[in-house]
Amino acid sequence: MQHWFLSPIVIFWSISLLFCWTDFRHGRREKSLPAWLFFLTGWITQFVFLYMRGTAMGRCPVGTLAEVITFMSWALAGTYLILNLVYRSNALACYAITTTALFQALTLFLPGSAPGVDRWLNSAWGTIHAVLSVLAYAAFCLGALLATMYLLKERQLKTHQLTSGTMTFPAVTNLELWMTYVVFAGFVLFTVGLITGFVWLENLPPAQRHYDYKICWAATVWLAYLILVLAHRFHWLRRRNAAWLCIIFTALTLLSFWGINTISTYHKF
């Protein structure tokens, strides 16, 4: 019933993007006030949607695919708003707004009241597990965005072809450092999310416990990120390779996310 709220978010962010692009084309490096206000309005609308949805359903709004994506997009947009306090780069804004707006636009094509995982979210452990996991995916997405920015800027610096757009990105070493921190934060969230998932599973009556393909999938994702975090920490991987792996892992995780849910017992949306 609150599904119609999603359209204005996409509209607000599209207008914000339009302002950013116009500024960008006119060579303005800093994001203009209207662009920022429209983005903020979209983010607040998102929050209102999640709040109303949560209140109406009597659970955390991560029960359907549309809710999960909105929650993830909200976390990403919130992180960008914090980042915007330090870097008012127009190029960064174009980049962040396009990503979050695309995520949000995807939810418009998803059913508003599809059968989700409502019954599992009645448990506190189930809710914590779902929220932490979605935040971890948001962090992985953000890590991949930073990795893309890092690779782009690093390449342009190496080939002496730095454009005015990428010049407004944060410094290349900062991008790499933030990517490392964000992926590590995502890994920690994912680890705690998995542990709470196991605790929740243990608390289920034996009759309701089934083998779930998504547990295997989640363990694989966790292992992949563990290797990435360790390899980067102990310099087994070069910075560029780590950035590429970060993007590849996130892409594979997101692409397989929907597929694996369809054959999952507990995560079927």
Added chain:
Amino acid sequence: MKLIAVGLNHLSAPVEVRERFAVPAAKISEHLRQLTGSPPLQEAVIVSTCNRVEIYASSMDTEAGAERIFSFLQDLHPQSPLDRSFFYHHEGEHAVQHLFEVASGLNSMVLGETEVTGQVKDAYQLSSQTGCTGAALNRLFQKSFEAAKMIRTTSKIGEGSVSVGSVAADLAVQIFGNLQDKKVLLLGAGSMSATTARALHARGCRSIIVSNRLHERAVQLARELGGEAAHFEEWPEKFMKIDIMITSTAAPHPVVAREVLEILMDERRHRPVFLIDIAVPRDIERSVGEIENVYLYDIDDLKVIADQNLALRQKELIHCRDRIHTLVRKFMEWLDKHPGRNDQAFRKAALLNKGLNPLSP
């Protein structure tokens, strides 16, 4: 009331002439009183910087006013006749346009620089304090500062560095962000590397090591830059700790070979390094730039960026002049509505208020 601008700058006169007419700051007040003490000039401001000496004045009779300024300039150096071909002379709208362009950095040697705005402000304030400005020049200079602000905030005239040293510093910021904890190694103590090191120092780099074949020169430059000197053979060891290396040795062959740098990069665990090769012939093998996390720029790379930035600024110049012209027209409209006010009385009242004698030389 009519406005006059007479002066010389880096485009109209060589440095030998410019330095002859440069007015020391301590003497400006005295000269201003001389200029405006009697008709035909009513108000005056002297702008004297390393690249220009200009006198802006208001008078009811522009011809007589300009002659008064030229005779004043002649009096500065009575021993030789004044060569007017080094000077330009603008009146009315052209004088206003000229000042607006000067204050905005459009008439500067480094196109779009902002330092001149401060210098014009200082010159105006000094004249105002001396009581040598009235309604016309007060408004003219206020409007010139507005024009400068408008140009700075709405155009790209000041974007991108146009000197090799500043371009290198800009690139260092793009690689490392904050430069305050970054260490710099100068391999060779040439003047260009010193200039680049100073540009980095201005952006926050505090730790500078100078390594030179002639150790005394390294010690001398290190002292100038507030850094430390190292023997030339020690550079591979120092390389482990630094983030930026500037090379400018006089060696006829590359000093930094790819094989050596690959080993050093492995040892420093591929921590990013910015190499600036200012030497000709080059000190660093070109293929070093292919090593991961090594950002190599030689003198030509930096010059290309500086030239591109300059070209962008020059392209922007036409738009800036158009914008300034709109402000000039507005100012001229105001001036037309407020003609003929004799500011002599106003100026004398201002001087008396400041406790100064208006008749003193």
